[in-house]
Amino acid sequence: MTRNKRNIILLFLSLTFILLLLFIVDLLAGSVHISLNEIPVFLFGDGNATHDIIFMKFRLPKALTAVIAGATMSVSGLLMQTLFRNPLAGPDVLGVSSGAGLGVAIMLLTFAPLNNALTASMMSGWGLILFACVGAGAVMLIIMLISSRVRDIMTVLIIGVLIASAVSSVVTLLQYFSNETMLKTYVIWTMGNIGNLSPSQLKALSIVSVAGLLLAVTQLKPLNAILMGDTFARSVGVNIRTSRILLFASASILAGSVTAFCGPIAFVGIAVPHIARIVSGASDHKVLLPSTLLSGSIIMLASDVISNIPPSGSVLPINTVTSLIGIPVVIWIIAGKKGIKKSF
Amino acid sequence: MEKGREIISTENLAIGYSKSHGNSMVMKEINVSAFRGELIALIGKNGSGKSTLLRTMTGMQQPLSGSVFMKRKKLNDISRTDLTKTISFTSTEPIDLHNIKVYEAVALGRFPYTNWLGTISHDDHIVIDESLNLTGLSHLADRKIDRLSDGERQRVLIARSLAQDTELLVMDEPTAFLDLPSRYSIVSLLRKLSREKKKCIIYSTHDLDTAINEADKLWLMKSGKISQGAPEDLVINRSLAEAFESPSLSFNISSGTFRLVRSPKGSVRLEGSGYLRRWTERALVRGDFRIETSAKYLIKTPDVADDTGWQIITPGGEIKHFTSIYDLINYLDEEPSVNLK
Structure with missing residues (x-):
């Protein structure tokens, strides 16, 4: 057992090291060259004015957003996979990200036209998060109700895909009936990426993400029992209903808040928990959750570094990069030797 | 206790x-x-x-x-x-x-x-x-x-x-x-x-x-x-x-086991004792033969599993020898005069 513990600590240390390394690489990546020894100057004094602005207003917030977005989307995916006992569950697959998008659409296209000042303050962060989380939670509730009747993994996933399309249709419908300015605001939001969060938005995102993560941490012990099966969990005294509500809330808050500011980030939520299972070899959520969190941040930072590779100064959409990383993992889960049912 | x-x-x-x-x-x-x-x-x-x-x-x-x-x-x-x-x-x-x-x-x-x-x-x-x-x-x-x-x-x-x-x-x-x-x-x-x-x-x-x-x-x-x-x-x-x-399952109170009920196709008398008798009886029951004292055919089981084997004495007094229960049952199956139908 001690050998086991040492391995886990070693794993966490190496993941943290990779995370820090990629964080620095991400700060340096971009069309404007910033050297490593300039960084302390930006943080503690004043250096080259243009570089300072690029660093403090753009690179640093972007890297921080990548860390938060990767961690929260991945943990949200992990919680959903355990809750549904379904290895292919994840915010984007089950339509939870679309639900968050619908929440934002309702806010921007329906409530906003009533009051312009309100819109401005809402876009600053809290309103956006609130609507996105409620949207995400609503879709999760629907999926959970369905999956309590339908046990088959594939059926639940197909229903998730259908719900995602249905939600997109509702958003299109809302767009059809809204005026030009509102539509423009919404379209800009949908193109959102991790690179344009305002300081107040970043603050809101951090606070809500930490809250969601803390909520998940309180459920670490029940999560392990729930993974064994609902009847077992109940027989050892887990209050399934309470745990489920808290985990729902956590998963919705985590996926909703990121989606609110960064738009839907594809395949991170579904793929990273599996990567964490492989690197840690664990099924205990005390190990899985931190591994998933660190791996998620690493993958997101790596994706951001990759998206800056084109030398022309243009940046690839981060969604494309995460998809290209995540989809092979998902295919491997479905078609791999162990098969979809043996991935837990 | x-x-x-x-x-x-x-x-x-x-x-x-x-x-x-x-x-x-x-x-x-x-x-x-x-x-x-x-x-x-x-x-x-x-x-x-x-x-x-x-x-x-x-x-x-x-x-x-x-x-x-x-x-x-x-x-x-x-x-x-x-x-x-x-x-x-x-x-x-x-x-x-x-x-x-x-x-x-x-x-x-x-x-x-x-x-x-x-x-x-x-x-x-x-x-x-x-x-x-x-x-x-x-x-x-x-x-x-x-x-x-x-x-x-x-x-x-x-x-x-x-x-x-x-x-x-x-x-x-x-x-x-x-x-x-x-x-x-x-x-x-x-x-x-x-x-x-x-x-x-x-x-x-x-x-x-x-x-x-x-x-x-x-x-x-x-x-x-x-x-x-x-x-x-x-x-x-x-x-x-x-x-x-x-109707299709009967309980044997002496052995505590259940058995599928089928209508018997013939009856025999059984002589012998010990475990060889018990196993012979089992095979006969499985083969749908009823054991009755008034039956025309008599089966004698050996006392020990030696090479004297099993004997069937037909109504005509003829003695047939068998070295295994399997052969015995096969003979009874094919002998029309044993069968009731």
Whole structure:
């Protein structure tokens, strides 16, 4: 057992090291060259004015957003996979990200036209998060109700895909009936990426993400029992209903808040928990959750570094990069030797 | 033998499901009890309500009326936390995990005792190690669950239940889907635990043979009623026969086994004694021959399994020799004058 513990600590240390390394690489990546020894100057004094602005207003917030977005989307995916006992569950697959998008659409296209000042303050962060989380939670509730009747993994996933399309249709419908300015605001939001969060938005995102993560941490012990099966969990005294509500809330808050500011980030939520299972070899959520969190941040930072590779100064959409990383993992889960049912 | 303390009992218990448009009763007037150190097999046909009874007795489901008493205390008056430390329940829910080690799975049995993070303490380790030891899994502790046989996986569930350190262990069909040797080894493990650890163990099963041979007491569910007693008592008072007998299935009261009923195709007389006679009789019954003293054909079994073999004396006085029961039965099958039809 001690050998086991040492391995886990070693794993966490190496993941943290990779995370820090990629964080620095991400700060340096971009069309404007910033050297490593300039960084302390930006943080503690004043250096080259243009570089300072690029660093403090753009690179640093972007890297921080990548860390938060990767961690929260991945943990949200992990919680959903355990809750549904379904290895292919994840915010984007089950339509939870679309639900968050619908929440934002309702806010921007329906409530906003009533009051312009309100819109401005809402876009600053809290309103956006609130609507996105409620949207995400609503879709999760629907999926959970369905999956309590339908046990088959594939059926639940197909229903998730259908719900995602249905939600997109509702958003299109809302767009059809809204005026030009509102539509423009919404379209800009949908193109959102991790690179344009305002300081107040970043603050809101951090606070809500930490809250969601803390909520998940309180459920670490029940999560392990729930993974064994609902009847077992109940027989050892887990209050399934309470745990489920808290985990729902956590998963919705985590996926909703990121989606609110960064738009839907594809395949991170579904793929990273599996990567964490492989690197840690664990099924205990005390190990899985931190591994998933660190791996998620690493993958997101790596994706951001990759998206800056084109030398022309243009940046690839981060969604494309995460998809290209995540989809092979998902295919491997479905078609791999162990098969979809043996991935837990 | 001094009788152990009473662990669990029911009083006019009625089980079933309460629905908005009235209750659906599964069984009522259930009065059974279980004592410390007893192994109890719950037996009944499919759909007779075995799982419902076990779920009600473990507090996983509310009774429709009547009460369950855990050590003379009403189940409903015991807090959920205390209950998880007195009763462990293993349902038919299989372990659907693959990336989990045997040790970790068993450690989950410590759930009611660990802190909010589920940290395994030194004391927990001792209990887990003992549970692994008792179930013969110590050497597999580091193995992943998906590398175990079905029988070993069932042992993991039993070890997990033991790690919960409860006086009462309730298991729903622990021997389902297992082959015959594994079924016996699981039931004899349960028996060992009831003897050595003084656990009260209640398990449901379809496997009459192991239940009759190993359990101290049967709870027999039949046509809306439950009767309890030693397996032998239930054989003698014909409760077992009544529970399972049908026009196509008959119960042999001397051997305690069930047999499919077919109309006999012939009759023979049988002479001999000892185990060779018993096995010959078995083969004749399986071959649908009735044994009657007035039959025309006489079969003599050898006293010992030597080369004199079996003899058939035909009505004409002719003596035929056979070296195996197989040949004997084949001859009778093809001899038209033996057959009634």
